[in-house]
Amino acid sequence: MQKSDSVRIPGPGEPSLRAGAAADGQRRRLSHLTVVVASTGGPGALYQLLSVLPAPLKSGLIIVQHMPAGFTASLASHLDRETALQVREAADGDFPQDGLVLVAPGGFHLLLSPTLRVILDNERAPVHGVRPAADVTLETVPFNWARRCTVIILTGMGRDGVQGAERLRQRGAQVWAQDEESCVVYGMPGAAAALGIVDRMGNPRQLGHWLIEHVGGGTTQ
Numbered sequence: 001m002q003k004s005d006s007v008r009i010p011g012p013g014e015p016s017l018r019a020g021a022a023a024d025g026q027r028r029r030l031s032h033l034t035v036v037v038a039s040t041g042g043p044g045a046l047y048q049l050l051s052v053l054p055a056p057l058k059s060g061l062i063i064v065q066h067m068p069a070g071f072t073a074s075l076a077s078h079l080d081r082e083t084a085l086q087v088r089e090a091a092d093g094d095f096p097q098d099g100l101v102l103v104a105p106g107g108f109h110l111l112l113s114p115t116l117r118v119i120l121d122n123e124r125a126p127v128h129g130v131r132p133a134a135d136v137t138l139e140t141v142p143f144n145w146a147r148r149c150t151v152i153i154l155t156g157m158g159r160d161g162v163q164g165a166e167r168l169r170q171r172g173a174q175v176w177a178q179d180e181e182s183c184v185v186y187g188m189p190g191a192a193a194a195l196g197i198v199d200r201m202g203n204p205r206q207l208g209h210w211l212i213e214h215v216g217g218g219t220t221q
Contacts (some may be wrong), residue, residue, distance in 0.1 A: 024047065029098050032059035032215045033141065033149045037134035039066040039156025041184025042073055046154065047082060048204035050101065055084040058217040060096030062110065064134040066156065067108035076103040078129075094118040098217070104132035112140040128160045139165020146171030150214065152207055153198075155183040159191045166197050174214070175198040176207055 038046055041063045050061075061064035065075060073089045079101065080087035090102035095116055104110035106115040108120040109132050138161060141149055153176055166177045175197050177189035182203035192198050200210055 003101060005012060009105070013111065014160070017074065026173045030060050030096050031148070033096055033099055033145055034059045034061045034211060034215075035134065035138060035141065035149065036063045036152045036154060036189065037059060037065075037156070037161035038063070038154035039130075039158065039160065039185070040090065040156035042066070044179060044184075045077075045182075045204045046075075046079060047099065049152070049154070050079055050083040050085060050087070051207045052205050052208035053085055054211065054217060056088070056099045056132050056217050057085060057100050057212070058098050059211065059215040060098055061085070062090070062137060063095060063133060064110065064132050064137050064161070065103065065162070067106045068103065072106040078102075079103075090120065092118060092120045104137065108132055109136040112142070114142050116142070116145070117219045128158050129155040130160065135160035135164040138168060138182050141168055143171050146173045149220060150175040150211065151175045152211075153177045153189050154204065155189065156184055157185050157187040158173070159188060162191045162195060162197075169197050169199075174199050174204075177206065177212065181205055182206055 032061045040196055046063060050184050076087050076089045087101040089105050090110055094102060096102060108122045109124050111119040111121055113119060127136055146168045149168055151168060151173060153161050169175050177198045178193050180186045183189060
């Protein structure tokens, strides 16, 4: 499995608000935006979801996994090695691109500018007791992208991602959630289901296959 190395990965010792790949971002192609939120049990669910996705995929993905600083880089590296997609920790100034998975760094909220430029913020207080928090990311997804956005809420405690998902769904986004049977903790998906905002519910592999059908690109594995 060979992957493109056209996007530079920031090295150690760079500023905490990492210098991003703005030049690469200007050449980006983004057909669809998928935001995935996960907490307890998330790494396993993320692997199952991403393992069925092909490269190329006609969507860029942003993952908000509740993890402290340092652990998200290891998660991104593992998913990059074990899946077909290019996965890396997000850098300040990045842009989502088709087939690229950006993992929000632990200790930072990941915000999106009106042009979908990634902004990492380590000054805003934790939300729901966590930083990164998916609600912060989803609050900044531009409304003109809502109809080309899918929010996937995976296993985890609490309600993170539910408010932001509801906001985007009102503008035309799809909201999918992991089913109770396959969750380690059904808190976040259950809260979304209770609110009546979930369009599809299944296990992570099913969600992955549905995403391929929804956005296109490659074939299922």
